Amino acid sequence: MKQTITALILQAVKSLVEDTSSLNIILERPKSADHGDFATNIAMQLAKPLKQNPRAIAQQIIDGLPANTVISKVDIAGAGFINFFVSADSKQAIVHEIFKSGAAFGRNQAGQAEKVQVEFVSANPTGPLHVGHGRGAAVGDCLCRLLDANGWQVTREFYYNDAGAQIDNLTKSVLARVQGLSPDDAGFPEDGYRGDYIVDIAEAYLAKATITADDMQVTASGDVSDTDSIRKFAVAYLRHEQDLDLQAFQIKFDVFSLESALYSEGKVENTVQSLIASGHTYELDDALWLRTTAFGDDKDRVMRKKEGGFTYFVPDVAYHREKWNRGFKRVINEQGADHHSTITRVRAGLQALDVGIPQGWPEYVLHQMVTVMRGGEEVKLSKRAGSYVTLRDLIEEVGCDATRYFLAARSPDSQLVFDIDLARAQTNDNPVYYIQYAHARICSVLTQWNGDVTSLATADLSPLQSATETALMQALGQYPEVVSSACQALAPHMIANYLKELASALHSYYNDTKFLVDESQVKLARLALITATRTVLRNGLSLLGVSAPEKM
C-alpha cells in the first residue's frame, strides 16, 4: 500500500522535476484521521528548489497523479501537506492478507537469512540474576525475536566471566563460610560477598552435593581447605542457579561461551601475539600497552600488567575475534550502560588486529539502570551486602508475562523505575493485561459464534465501513512497518507501544459494535476483522515473548 502510493507520487513529481534521484519521498501516517491515511511533505521539500509556494506545488502533484483504484480522495492541508485517503476496498484488503499469511504476517526477509549473533545477559557467575539482568534478558530476547522476524538467522549467546578477580573473591567468600565464618567475624574477606546464597553454596559444598549446569557436572569434595574444588563447585552452583532464573523467564541460549576456555585454549595469548605482531603495542614500566588512542580512545590501555596477568579487556578482544572467526558479520551486544566504556576499547583492539573487521563492529544496545522501589524507598542493589531483588522473586511476585513486558516495553536508553509494590498490588492494571484481554475477548466471541474460523478468510468485507472498523483496519495495516522499523532501530519497545494501540482500537470497537448480529453478511465481516486482529495480537505478543491467553 505504502509502496503503491509512493510510486504514484514519484510519477507525478517526475513531471515537475527533471532529476528525481536525490529525492526521498516520505510517506507517513498522520495522527489525526482528518488528515487521511497517508501524508507526504514532498511539496514542502520542493518549495525551495522550485522557488514556488508549497501549496501550489502540491496542487501540481495532485493533478499529475496517475489514475488508480487505491486512492479515493486527495487533499492539500496546512503548509502544503498532501493527504491521501485510501479507498474502502483497499483498506479492507488487509484482512484477507492477514488470513493468508497467518503467523507469518508482519515477517519479512530483510535479513536475507544472514547470521547475526546477539550476546546478552552475560552475568558473572557470582550471584543470582537481579532486575538489571532481567532488563537485559527481556530486551535481548526480544531483539532476537525481532531479528528473526526480519529474516535474520539468530544465535543467542551468553558469555561467562568465569576467570579473574571476582571469581577469586567468590571462592574466598565461600571458603570463609565453609570454615564457619560470618561477615562480621575477623578473617571474613573484606570485599567478600555477604549474601545468604553464599551460605547455601557452602552448605551444599559440605554436603558433597553434585551440580549439573549446562555442559558441566561438578561434585563437591567437601574438603574445607580445597580452594580449587570450592571454586569449581561455587561457579557450577551459581551457573545452575542462573539457568533456573533464565528458565523461569523462558529464555533459552544457543551457546554459552566461557572466558576460562579462552585462556585454556590459548586464544588470549594468541590475540596478544597478534596485536604485538601488528605493531600497535609497546612496553612501558614493565607492562604491555595497546595504542588504543590510534583508534579513538582517549588514552592507551594496559594489556599485560606488571605482575603478569592480563587486564579484563584482553579476553574481551579475544572473545570478539572468535565471534568474527565464527563467521558473524553482524554481532549485537546487549549490555548495561555501566559497560559503555569498554565499547571503545574492544573495538580498538579489534581494529588493531588488522584483520578487516569493520569500525563499528560489534553493535551495542545499552540499557540504562533499573531502579527498584519498595515501600516508597529505593532498594540498593548490592551484591556484597546481599540486599537485592532477584529476577526469580520478581517473576514469582508479578508473573513472567508482566515482568517481561514491563522490562521490554520501555526504550532501553531511558532509566527505568520498577516499583515492586505497584507491580504486585496492581497486577491487574499492568498494560500487558490490557493487550492480553483484547485477545481473550476475541477468543471468547469466536467460541460463542462456534463457526469455522478458516471460512472467514473469504468473507465479504464490504460492510466494514464504520469509524472504529476503519481505525482498526488501519492499525492492522501498520504492523509490518512497525516490525521493520523496530528491528532497524533495535527497539523492541516499539512493538509494545504498537500492541497497546492495537488493543485500544479493538476495545473501542468491542464497546461500540456488537459482532454476533443476526444479519449474516455483517456478522461474518466483523468476525473476520476481529479474527485478523487476533492474529496480529498473537504475532506481536510472540515477538515480546508474552503469552496470548484465550481466557482471562
Added chain:
RNA sequence: CUGCUCGUAGCUCAACUGGAUAGAGCACCAGCCUUCUAAGCUGGGGGUUACAGGUUCGAUUCCUGUCGGGCAGGCCA
C-alpha cells in the same frame, strides 16, 4: 574536572527518527453492563516538552551553552 546518556501532565512512560491541535496508563471528576468478558469504553480537568539561544516552511526530535539526574573515566571486572 572530562566523556557518554537522560530530562515530556502530580506519578510511570509514548510520540512512526524533523511534521499538522505533544499522546496513553495510573490518580481525580462525570457517564456506560436485562446485549458477545466492565482486567473494558465515552467525555472532562491537568503541559511554556528543564532553561536560553541557533539552524528552517516547521524542533520534544538536529547544533551550542546553562542547570539537574544516572553511568563511566583502575596495571579492578
